[in-house]
Amino acid sequence: MIVRILGEGQWDLSDEHVEALNALDSALERTVEAADHDAFTPGLVALLDVVRRQGTRLEDDSLVESDVILPPSDASLEEVRALMTDEGLVPD
């Protein structure tokens, strides 16, 4: 699975790690919905960490579309919420 971390690049994550990624993703989504700021940042860090540690980084010149896209590491809860609902954050 190709994963993009916004602002960092793309990684190729093998199937065995996808389950862990999904679990962390769901947990993070809950913190966003609950506006749980305390749990949000550690949740995001853990999610991105799995990708960076377990994934293989794609070369800069690869032109592959990602299967999933993750927020930038320094994103705030509000920014992530805006990214999920497209509140004009992603430029056209």
Add this chain to the structure above:
Amino acid sequence: MSLMQRIRLIFSAKANKALDRAEDPNETLDYSYQKMLEMQQKVRRGVADVATSRKRLELQMKQLQQGSDKLTNQAQTALAQGREDLAREALTRKSGISSQLVDLQAQHAQLQAEEEKLTLASQRLTAKIEAFRTKKETLKATYNAAQAQTRVTEAFSGISEEMGDVGLAVQRAEDKTAQMQARAGAIDELIASGALEDQLSLGGGGDDIDRELAALSSGSDVEAELARLKAASATGAVTAGEAPKAIDATGPAAVADQADPVVQPAETEEPS
């Protein structure tokens, strides 16, 4: 649907919207290549803007640091002269400057991080543009329009996602820079308005603590002179009788008047 899938969909939707605009695949390729070059310019401008803001912060930090150093010196001088109250005043001002300095240092670190991120984003984009350019020419040469459609879409989706990513990075950097510029502007205004002038008048040493320290040292000069005259007049009284004593009595009083800091502006030139 999960968070990471939802974000991806937003990006894909943008890509599809852009792709729908062009009917001819070759046109799409040329159009997206053009867009990439524009984006590359935008990122480079972004890096330059962030660097400009960073340099401005560095200048302000230097000014504040100089102000802080000066206040430390003033506090030392005041203490050496036995004026704990004055030393306390200097250190109080210094602590105000120090907290601003800490704030600026944090902003500076943030800007440095943004600058680094944008520089890396620019490098990634450059690599992708080069790859896309090669692919674009291959696609044009190898396939007719109908065949090329799928492959063009593939190449376009990959690059469009990157463009969305880089565009977002530039926008976030701009937002952060704008916030910091507003605060940097406030500090500049503070300095210009004179609220920080006392602390930051580094060259002339003309702030109120300086004036008081200068008065202290001129005051002690006066005291020494006074003591010398008193001693001299005491000896004179023994040898020359009453008359010189009367003159001396007005002399020290006049000198003592001049010791008043308000009427002693020339002494403020003394370095602190």
